[in-house]
Amino acid sequence: xxxxxxxxxxxxxxxxxxxxxxAWVTRIRERGYVAVxxxxxxxxxxxxxxxxxxxxxxxxxxxxxxxIHREAATDDLFGSDALAEGQMGVNDVLAILRxxxxxxxxxxxxQNMKYDAKMFARYGVSVAPIDDTMLMSYALNAGVHNHGMxxxxxxxxxxxxxxxxSLLGTGKSAITFDKVPVGEAVKYAAEDADITLRLxxxxxxxxxxxxxxxxxxxxxxxxxxxxxxxxxxxxxVDRDTLSRMSNSFAQKMAGYEAELYEIAGREFNVQSPxxxxxxxxxxxxxxxGKRTKTGQWxxxxxxxxxxxxxxxxxxxxxxxxxxxxxxxxxxxxxQTHIHPETGRVHTSxxxxxxxxxxxxxxxPNLQNIPVRSEEGRRIREAFVAEPGKLLISLDYSQIELRIxxxxxxxxxxxxxxxxxxxxxxxxxxxxxxxxxxxMTPDIRRQAKAINFGVxxxxxxxxxxxxLRIPRSEAQGFIDRYFERxxxxxxxxxxxxxxxxxxxxxxxxxxxxxHTPEIGAKGPQAGFAKRAAINAPxxxxxxxxxxxxxxxxxxxxxxxxxxxxxxxHDELIFEVDEAAVDxxxxxxxxxxxxxxxxxxxxxxxLVVDAGRxxxxxxxx
DNA sequence: CATCTCACG
DNA sequence: ACGTACGTGAGATGC
Numbered sequence: 265x266x267x268x269x270x271x272x273x274x275x276x277x278x279x280x281x282x283x284x285x286x287a288w289v290t291r292i293r294e295r296g297y298v299a300v301x302x303x304x305x306x307x308x309x310x311x312x313x314x315x316x317x318x319x320x321x322x323x324x325x326x327x328x329x330x331x332i333h334r335e336a337a338t339d340d341l342f343g344s345d346a347l348a349e350g351q352m353g354v355n356d357v358l359a360i361l362r363x364x365x366x367x368x369x370x371x372x373x374x375q376n377m378k379y380d381a382k383m384f385a386r387y388g389v390s391v392a393p394i395d396d397t398m399l400m401s402y403a404l405n406a407g408v409h410n411h412g413m414x415x416x417x418x419x420x421x422x423x424x425x426x427x428x429x430s431l432l433g434t435g436k437s438a439i440t441f442d443k444v445p446v447g448e449a450v451k452y453a454a455e456d457a458d459i460t461l462r463l464x465x466x467x468x469x470x471x472x473x474x475x476x477x478x479x480x481x482x483x484x485x486x487x488x489x490x491x492x493x494x495x496x497x498x499x500x501v502d503r504d505t506l507s508r509m510s511n512s513f514a515q516k517m518a519g520y521e522a523e524l525y526e527i528a529g530r531e532f533n534v535q536s537p538x539x540x541x542x543x544x545x546x547x548x549x550x551x552x553g554k555r556t557k558t559g560q561w562x563x564x565x566x567x568x569x570x571x572x573x574x575x576x577x578x579x580x581x582x583x584x585x586x587x588x589x590x591x592x593x594x595x596x597x598x599q600t601h602i603h604p605e606t607g608r609v610h611t612s613x614x615x616x617x618x619x620x621x622x623x624x625x626x627x628p629n630l631q632n633i634p635v636r637s638e639e640g641r642r643i644r645e646a647f648v649a650e651p652g653k654l655l656i657s658l659d660y661s662q663i664e665l666r667i668x669x670x671x672x673x674x675x676x677x678x679x680x681x682x683x684x685x686x687x688x689x690x691x692x693x694x695x696x697x698x699x700x701x702x703m704t705p706d707i708r709r710q711a712k713a714i715n716f717g718v719x720x721x722x723x724x725x726x727x728x729x730x731l732r733i734p735r736s737e738a739q740g741f742i743d744r745y746f747e748r749x750x751x752x753x754x755x756x757x758x759x760x761x762x763x764x765x766x767x768x769x770x771x772x773x774x775x776x777x778h779t780p781e782i783g784a785k786g787p788q789a790g791f792a793k794r795a796a797i798n799a800p801x802x803x804x805x806x807x808x809x810x811x812x813x814x815x816x817x818x819x820x821x822x823x824x825x826x827x828x829x830x831x832h833d834e835l836i837f838e839v840d841e842a843a844v845d846x847x848x849x850x851x852x853x854x855x856x857x858x859x860x861x862x863x864x865x866x867x868x869l870v871v872d873a874g875r876x877x878x879x880x881x882x883x
Numbered sequence: 884c885a886t887c888t889c890a891c892g
Numbered sequence: 893a894c895g896t897a898c899g900t901g902a903g904a905t906g907c
Contacts, residue, residue, distance in 0.1 A: 629901045632891035726897025798898040832892045
């Protein structure tokens with residue numbers, strides 16, 4: 265690394281007036297880029313207030329512009345806080361900064377820039393173009409370590425930044441950033457911008473030397489504004505619907521609870537797996553109970569399901585648990601996420617959350633809203649379109665199996681997809697020598713489980729557990745599968761070997777997923793192998809839908825349609841009723857062509873679409 | 884704060 | 893012989 269100014273928080277500038285700020289704007293324009301960081305009153309960009317802005321133009325040259333820091337007024341008997349000295353008004357600051365923040369010719373560099381871009385957007389400033397050190401780290405090192413700034417600074421700059429905890433405290437007595445004395449805030453905030461700039465200088469050439477520039481430039485960087493926009497739109501959620509469901513669940517749960525106490529002959533905590541296990545295996549003396557590694561009884565659903573046929577107690581626990589899950593995680597918790605001003609729920613997508621290139625969703629997670637059970641699916645009725653609009657949902661059909669057929673070059677599978685065949689039925693037909701016209705649902709179901717297993721890096725044990733069949737039988741299925749599709753085994757062996765040789769696997773689009781555990785011995789080895797087999801398939805599917813999402817804003821421009829949600833292989837839009845047909849057609853075309861022109865797949869991508877006044881109807 | 888359980892693709 | 897399906901986030905319990 266070239267000689268650089270040491271990271272010294274004492275040297276940063278506190279910007280107090282317009283002249284000082286204009287001097288920074290001049291320096292930014294001379295450079296053509298600037299590292300930017302925002303300080304806010306909270307982590308929720310939709311609710312937090314902007315507290316200050318830090319800038320850095322070269323290592324060690326950083327400043328902080330405080331906006332609304334408050335300090336206890338010594339002469340105020342009521343203890344209310346007064347605005348601290350030496351601050352500019354947010355409107356004055358943004359008036360001066362806007363021209364550079366919105367200037368196409370000036371690159372704004374941030375760590376998790378989506379957060380800062382959303383904050384600025386709420387104050388009417390559209391920040392572009394951007395670079396993001398978190399995403400650079402993710403493109404370089406997915407699968408290796410986390411991409412938070414503290415970790416990156418420690419790892420690459422050998423410097424531990426001032427911790428936010430040291431300023432805010434923790435737990436109940438924690439304060440918000442606007443209560444931090446400005447002098448302390450300058451050191452912390454400007455240091456973050458300084459570190460971000462240094463990381464950027466370090467990562468920029470590495471993207472090239474590690475051959476992930478294309479991944480970063482085409483799959484990471486352009487997705488940031490797309491996700492920011494989706495999150496800010498949010499999706500309308502009907503509180504009354506959720507509230508009614510909560511009440512209904514509570515009533516049913518009370519009934520199950522009484523029944524359980526009756527059977528057990530005593531009261532206990534139904535929500536405690538340990539207490540459920542005590543009753544089943546100690547008190548009732550049932551066989552087959554297993555303990556967790558901490559020595560408590562284990563009572564997962566599949567175990568209870570086996571017992572439920574004989575014992576009402578197990579069946580009622582399952583009933584209770586299902587409703588408890590739906591109530592606490594969905595109908596209750598979702599209500600707290602409805603934004604008081606927009607009436608909508610604004611999730612946050614973590615672009616560097618999953619090692620494979622998938623997104624993750626949090627606060628709330630809208631990627632795991634129930635659908636598999638009838639009762640759970642009804643929760644989707646609470647996700648609604650505005651009056652005069654509909655929700656449309658478009659999802660890729662069998663995208664991972666299609667990608668497997670392509671990358672493993674399995675002619676029979678590729679042809680089946682080209683012919684639009686039922687792929688699970690076709691697999692079953694091949695494996696069990698059953699003509700397609702004689703296919704039964706049960707044979708097809710088994711083949712479907714095998715197809716899923718293949719994507720996950722199949723094992724006899726896993727398939728046996730999933731299908732509830734003896735392990736020997738499951739192993740027989742797998743052997744048979746590889747006999748019929750020998751190319752799949754070759755692909756898997758090659759993938760594992762590639763991981764061992766290179767320390768990573770990669771997707772069709774060049775995304776690297778590091779596999780540091782691939783050389784491990786013992787049980788770890790199995791995990792690492794299966795993860796390595798799965799990653800290029802799951803990752804390529806993730807790349808495809810990312811490409812579609814990146815193309816989408818231009819494609820639907822002019823249409824009265826907004827892209828709201830992504831659920832791994834599905835996109836959800838809110839559309840004026842009159843434009844539903846046209847939007848569906850446009851979106852489908854973008855999704856089905858998302859691989860082009862980067863990768864020409866040997867199989868077609870097929871997208872299914874639905875529509876409705878709510879997500880249950882649209883799905 | 885770790886563990887268990889369970890919701891999704 | 894061993895112990896496993898891949899990838900996530902969240903709520904409740906109990907140390």
